[in-house]
Amino acid sequence: METAKRIRELPPYLFAEIDKKIADAKRRGVDVLSLAIGDPDMPTPEHIVRRLVETAQDPQNHRYPSYEGLEEFRGAIAGWYERRFGVKLDPDKEIVSLIGSKEGIAHIPLCFVDPGDINLIPDPGYPVYGIGTLFAGGRSYMMPLLESNGYLPDLSAIPVDVARAAKLMFINYPNNPTAAVAPEGFFEEVVEFAKKYDIIVCHDAAYTEITYDGYRAPSFLQTPGAMDVGIEFHSLSKTYNMTGWRIGWAAGNRTVIEALGRIKTNIDSGIFQAIQYAAIAALTGPQEPIEEACRIYARRRDMIIDGLNALGWNLKPTRGSIYIWAPVPRGYDSIGFASYLLEKTGVVITPGIGYGKHGEGYFRVSLTYPDSKIAEALNRIKEAGVTFAGK
Numbered sequence: 001m002e003t004a005k006r007i008r009e010l011p012p013y014l015f016a017e018i019d020k021k022i023a024d025a026k027r028r029g030v031d032v033l034s035l036a037i038g039d040p041d042m043p044t045p046e047h048i049v050r051r052l053v054e055t056a057q058d059p060q061n062h063r064y065p066s067y068e069g070l071e072e073f074r075g076a077i078a079g080w081y082e083r084r085f086g087v088k089l090d091p092d093k094e095i096v097s098l099i100g101s102k103e104g105i106a107h108i109p110l111c112f113v114d115p116g117d118i119n120l121i122p123d124p125g126y127p128v129y130g131i132g133t134l135f136a137g138g139r140s141y142m143m144p145l146l147e148s149n150g151y152l153p154d155l156s157a158i159p160v161d162v163a164r165a166a167k168l169m170f171i172n173y174p175n176n177p178t179a180a181v182a183p184e185g186f187f188e189e190v191v192e193f194a195k196k197y198d199i200i201v202c203h204d205a206a207y208t209e210i211t212y213d214g215y216r217a218p219s220f221l222q223t224p225g226a227m228d229v230g231i232e233f234h235s236l237s238k239t240y241n242m243t244g245w246r247i248g249w250a251a252g253n254r255t256v257i258e259a260l261g262r263i264k265t266n267i268d269s270g271i272f273q274a275i276q277y278a279a280i281a282a283l284t285g286p287q288e289p290i291e292e293a294c295r296i297y298a299r300r301r302d303m304i305i306d307g308l309n310a311l312g313w314n315l316k317p318t319r320g321s322i323y324i325w326a327p328v329p330r331g332y333d334s335i336g337f338a339s340y341l342l343e344k345t346g347v348v349i350t351p352g353i354g355y356g357k358h359g360e361g362y363f364r365v366s367l368t369y370p371d372s373k374i375a376e377a378l379n380r381i382k383e384a385g386v387t388f389a390g391k
């Protein structure tokens with residue numbers, strides 16, 4: 001049996017590879033302690049779970065849901081956007097529900113990319129931007145995100161012929177994996193570039209609610225002109241500790257939203273309605289659990305940054321996302337350092353190369369682990385004599 005070319009061309013999925021290494025280490029008796037995955041350890045707030053339980057008992061919700069999402073759910077999203085960002089959206093035409101934002105990110109290239117077309121992809125970046133492009137037969141033009149440029153793409157470095165041929169541009173702030181945030185003026189620059197070259201912007205806003213030290217991340221859609229050129233992907237996953245529930249949305253330009261909805265009606269049949277009712281409770285209910293989660297993440301961020309800086313790193317406090325992005329010690333590449341750390345200490349971190357060529361030389365740590373685990377991991381790293389000065 002021969003798989004299709006698009007499957008054969010797939011790079012190995014990073015976390016599956018890590019899982020294999022972890023399993024091997026466990027088999028050899030290593031006491032494994034993972035800081036690798038960005039999956040909130042805190043539970044979904046109780047009022048949201050309660051709403052799911054209530055609505056799951058209603059037989060009305062046991063049938064096929066509507067393709068585009070319940071009117072009330074899209075209305076709750078529109079209300080949330082207006083309260084949070086001052087952005088007004090038409091729930092019928094400018095919002096579509098998603099089975100987690102990953103689903104929409106993977107499908108959007110099917111709407112606009114013909115075989116051979118180019119998408120602009122951040123490197124390092126969330127792997128699904130490139131994979132969705134590959135599945136649509138498109139080509140990825142990687143935009144390097146360099147520390148020296150605040151992990152922003154340098155739009156002026158994109159060759160004019162590439163920009164002219166490009167269909168979609170993916171951006172993501174607060175950023176996974178670098179934890180960078182978009183400075184004032186950056187989204188304006190993106191809108192101008194997208195208008196000049198007729199490119200559709202897809203802003204992945206998965207982490208806008210997870211921010212620290214008083215910083216509030218903007219929505220791309222609040223940028224003048226953004227609704228003409230793009231959409232924003234959002235999700236309840238990180239905001240409300242709901243990664244397992246699989247619910248999110250895309251909002252913005254109505255032509256793009258209509259096209260994404262059309263692809264989806266041919267692939268899936270919407271989200272279990274009880275989950276949509278629970279999501280409404282999340283968006284319209286008390287927002288204090290987000291503040292509490294951000295306080296906890298900020299504390300862990302400080303623990304990790306202080307811990308690594310005491311071993312010779314020079315990391316600055318991050319302002320958003322649930323990650324710390326740090327250079328590997330001298331003498332290692334990112335896989336080499338991850339393997340060394342696993343062998344020597346049992347601590348699992350994510351090698352930067354898994355997020356693209358320009359992630360080489362870095363590693364990612366996630367803040368979604370209890371303080372006690374983080375403290376133990378830092379202690380093991382220190383005891384093993386690991387320092388930034390390297391081998």
Ligand SMILES: Cc1ncc(COP(=O)(O)O)c(C=O)c1O
Nearest residue numbers: 100101102126176206235237248
């Ligand atoms: C940058 C980014 N975008 C999107 C997602 C997908 O989130 P979900 O499909 O749970 O909404 C993730 C998940 O880790 C992410 O890191």
